[in-house]
């Protein structure tokens with residue numbers, strides 16, 4: 001029954017003694033999102049706020065005093081790097097506050113909460129400890145799931161046609177015109193092609209596009225420079241490709257990437273997650289325009305699809321009997337907007353997710369969309385400009401260190417207009433000061449019991465963890 005389900009996983013995956021896992025439930029919380037979506041800041045602030053609990057009114061167990069203690073404990077997995085919480089927290093809250101270094105690979109942190117349930121259940125069960133194992137990993141790696149369904153030839157055709165519809169990739173295209181896929185592989189040439197292709201992915205990412213897989217090309221970690229990350233899409237030749245040719249070797253490496261990089265990630269990390277938050281820089285995509293928003297929607301569909309992998313037999317088999325119970329899509333950095341715009345941002349997230357749910361035929365987990373700021377770097381301010389009242393946000397600019405009150409512009413009232421392809425070029429959302437809004441974290445004096453200031457992190461915690469803390 002219930003107990004067996006809860007601990008079965010614990011016994012299988014943790015080296016902790018059986019009696020410990022019996023008494024102390026574990027929640028494995030995945031935190032993902034594309035590079036710069038805000039994962040590092042999110043985990044740091046969430047953990048700090050759970051440790052202090054002074055700013056978490058919407059987390060019921062915190063507000064009621066049900067959480068009596070919170071502390072960091074050694075994580076269960078000895079071979080996964082530990083999330084560098086202390087360094088990141090002192091970056092954000094030290095004397096010269098700055099943004100921490102972003103996520104480059106998978107890492108883990110165990111936060112243990114001592115909980116005294118209220119009412120009758122509390123009287124029967126008594127206090128207990130709930131371990132929250134936070135697993136941070138790049139969202140780029142999730143998007144790689146789509147590669148498993150593809151052959152090298154199909155993938156190449158898809159990518160080359162997609163490239164035509166995005167900014168970037170000029171250098172790579174020029175190199176391709178001078179490349180014969182049937183010629184014998186020349187390693188320096190393969191490396192140069194890969195460099196140009198990676199550059200194209202970076203350009204697309206900078207222009208606000210979400211799906212820039214293969215995921216390890218932008219975040220290679222210790223695989224940088226290895227053959228498994230030295231391949232590119234090629235136009236399929238209409239002549240036979242001899243052994244040792246560029247085409248054959250690229251095809252072999254593409255298959256190796258799927259086998260040696262993509263599958264182990266899903267097997268070792270993804271398959272063990274209970275609850276998932278996907279952080280999304282929706283404001284960045286909206287600012288970049290309708291094509292970037294459409295791309296974000298497709299990426300969200302891919303991501304949701306990974307949690308209900310009907311189409312992928314390999315993943316389905318891997319996940320048999322496993323279920324991710326909750327998935328939250330959170331639009332980050334909402335402190336760039338006055339709170340009067342937050343409802344619109346949430347409506348946009350809901351619209352993107354509604355569509356993703358429909359397309360991914362998703363009915364598995366409890367899902368939600370929210371607008372949040374893990375670390376609030378601004379305060380709100382009304383300003384009059386040419387007789388008009390503007391809802392601004394004020395903060396310290398990253399570049400000059402000066403205080404400024406800026407007006408980000410408006411989000412549409414009807415989220416559907418963001419997805420109208422006809423609006424490309426005519427988009428007018430977040431076109432005021434949003435472009436120059438790069439705020440530094442504000443200087444803080446935190447009193448004992450106070451975590452860093454945030455927007456709705458408590459609501460996030462209630463959705464993801466609340467039921468386990470009662």
Ligand code: GDP
Pocket residue numbers: 033034035036037038039040041042099100101102103332333334335336372373374375376377439
């Ligand atoms: P990661 O790549 O997903 O780990 O992203 P980070 O957590 O490193 O965040 C990337 C950048 O986004 C940070 O350096 C900040 O500039 C910005 N950022 C993240 N969270 C917030 C937030 O809550 N408020 C504001 N204003 N900026 C944020």
